[in-house]
Amino acid sequence: MEKGYRAVTVADIVRHAGIARNTFYENFSSKEDCFLAACDFAANEALSRVVDAGGKPATWPEMIRAGLGALLRYIASEPALARTCIVEALSAGPAAVERYERSIQAFVPFFQRGRKVSRHGDELPETLEETIVGGIFWILYQRIVMGQVEQIEDLLGQLVEFSLTPYIGAESAKRVAAQADTG
């Protein structure tokens, strides 16, 4: 995605992929179809990495830290795909926006589990998880737009702290986040 979604043509795509135009149309009906497939692929891949990483730790805060770490690592390893699915998706038309919303929504349940370990789990705002996930993806969007995708893993501590604070309080969140910086 050198030129942004709007400017990209099917000719650009086949040239980068080194395939024939026919082959493109055997697989996808349009540029948008191809774009949505790329985003679905990336979303599934990201989610499965988060699930794998999050399955190992014993406690919920550590699970969040491991999951976020895996997400950031994946984004850093696939900068072009990340740009496509996190930045370009938002300007690629209604179907892409809807798909994007649905993909980031998949991360909500990881955070919802935090209500069980929180002292005030029952009183937390109903929309909390949606807002946390939205905040995380907004930061990722901003960093990618600014061309800082290589340094995106540096955000781990801050994102861990941001997302844990409402559940376990700022002090404990800070502690878990500090561990994130060291390893």
Add this chain to the structure above:
Amino acid sequence: MPYLGIDANLAELTGGFPALARYRRAVAKRSTSNRGNGSENAEGYPPELARLPPGRHGLPREFVTHNQRERLIAGLAEAVAEHGYSGTTIAHITSHAAVSRRTFYEHFSSKDECFVAAYDTVMSELRERVEAGFEEAADWPHAVRSGIAAMLAFLAAEPHLARLCMVEALVAGPVVVERYDAAIHSFVPYFQSGREGRPPEVLARLSPTTEEALVGGMVSLISRRIIAGKAEQLEELLPDLVEFTLTPYLGSEEAAKIAREKG
């Protein structure tokens, strides 16, 4: 609405534009002295919001020009609400605005340019309301609360404009996306000012991206509701958003208390 023969809620829409409100007052004065009270007044609509009659209407040229521009902007918002940005044509805009195609091109060179004008108008109005809300409160936590309340009230009262500036802006091309990013970012300082006067242990635990994440989370939640067609119920989010944004600064108990205050 009766005065345009379309379902555009222009009076409400343009009521938010300070420039138009000024013209409206100026012209209302003029027309009452010239023509007495028109039948439109009886319905509660100022005569100048009715379709401009052709020929000698006695309105100052400057007003007509601005009126057409505002009307095109409102027409664009209506058209985009109906067809989405990419499906909107210039014919949709001019038909909602009840002006000619030629008039459109006297004001804007393209649909994109008209959208940028609409976006800027809506955002500056939104910013004004948030600022007014923020400044009227006695302390910072309540300022955040009333700023968010002002934002939600504006978006809920103007679902078409809400959609235009929070959802359609993202598909309206790079110029608007850049403006959108900058506009969202302009809310960061309101939260940053909450760092002033906090105890050192609170400051130590806030990270450089705290405010960005708060604003981003808030905006994304609002956008999701607008996409789901629930713009009119946005004000219900007030307690949740207040609690969410104040928690890093005040801790969850204090934040929840302010979030649940009445009024």
